[in-house]
Amino acid sequence: MFKFLIVVAVVSVKDVHTLDIIGSVCIPESTNSPGLCKLLTQCKEIRDELVLTHKLPQTCGFEGTQPIVCCPKPRQPECREYASNTRQKQECGHKIVKRIADGKLAGRTEFPHMALLAYHTQDSKQGKWLCGGSLISEQYILTGGNCLFGEPKFVMLGVTNLNDTSHRQEIKVANRVAHPEYNKGNPYNDIGLLKHEKPVEINSFVRPACLYTNFDIPVTETIATGWGSTVYFRDNTNEDLLKVTEDIVDYQSCNDSYKTLRGIGKGIINDMHICTGGAGREKGTCRGDAGGPIQIYHNNDPTLCMYDIVGVISFGIRCDGPSVNTRLFYYIKWIEDVVWPENI
Incomplete structure (x- = not known):
């Protein structure tokens, strides 16, 4: 460890x-x-x-x-404060369930921390949605290091359907911060942060998630969310935000699945990675989901519908798993140094 x-x-x-x-x-x-x-x-x-x-x-x-x-003083603000300011108990928008069936539509205010990143491409002036992310403060998005090299131009929050304009917030990206030890195309230290030009408007549709700060995870399943493709060989983004429950795969099994894959000579590192999904699952994270969160329910007060982010979606062999995610615990200090430097 x-x-x-x-x-x-x-x-x-x-x-x-x-x-x-x-x-x-x-x-x-x-x-x-x-x-x-x-x-x-x-x-x-x-x-x-x-x-x-x-x-x-x-x-x-x-x-x-x-x-x-x-x-022991925590340097990140108490995430529950964001919930208390949004009348969340009355506006949760979904019923807490212990297991989510594969590939279900997310509720309208179920994952208010979800963000989508837009990139300008040579064949489109409108931008292309390629990566997910998570709002963790009023002005920072947590995402994957691999999502920063295409230089995302702005982020979208407050919607589950891409065509929905109600409660939608689009904010221009001001700064991109990849982890200093991340190298493009490398599966290690695949984590990054985006700072947008102005703070978001906090409400029931847009609200930061909590960061999970322990190594041990007290459950056997996580929830992944994203707008990624539901078919591996397609690059298109889904119009609707989907959610899927994935098993946490033990370290050795996951490492065995990837030991012959080129580019990961060090294998899967338990301190840095969490594996989820597993072979034989019909659904899992896929293209376009990178940078998005894997999360668990915030157990201190489930009526608030809060989530603790435990990892960032990184890479996988197939869409039916096992998927490899960057373990958040390993990077808490780095995140806090960037997002909340005034609390150092």
Whole structure:
């Protein structure tokens, strides 16, 4: 599993190379989700806990006599705040079900974080819809690194049918940020971010999703959504947003399916990838779905119809799986550094 720097608190003071420690990712024992190594003076949460419990904090090291603590404060805004501002309990638009049949139409407000990316092509001035994405803040779209190299020009949100103009928001792309270790055509670090020119209007049809910050996923199925083709050899985009439930495929089985495929010499990496679908499934993610989310229900309050994004659709051999998705957990710190730098 992905290795984090965690040092148990000690009484004696030991000098360390603090430049390598401060700002690095750690796992607070209290939350079991990514935190940051910070000076104690910079972590209000730990200072407050010390006052209440007098318990030695979990440390990453020391700067002189100052402890560097594993600070659990989440840097991404609480996604539930977006739901509370949209009267979502009254306007969910769908009934929560535990399993979705393959290839069903998505409800009108079922996936309000879904975005579609438009590209200008030589034979069309109107743009071509080629990739999906997920709204994760009022001004950022999470997508695949492979979706950025065609230079998407604008994003569309608020619709499930491409011909629907009600509640539709189209916003010009201002900046494209691929992961610094992503190389075009390479299946590793296939993740990117789009910043649009202005914040979206938050409502029941357009609302950011939550980011899932744990490695372990507490369910055996995920939900994939996209406007991609339903036939592998076709490049066209579906007019309607579709949803499909996919099994999480165990790492070894997925790796065996791809070990002979050229271009992935390192194989499937469990820290970086999540595999879903599986051979024999009639439906799965396909062409045009890349960059879109795989997600699970936000269990804290299912009546809010929120979703936690656990991965980004990356690539596959066929449309009936298994599909390979970029595991979000591995990239949380990078995403937060780009999207919420003011909270560092």
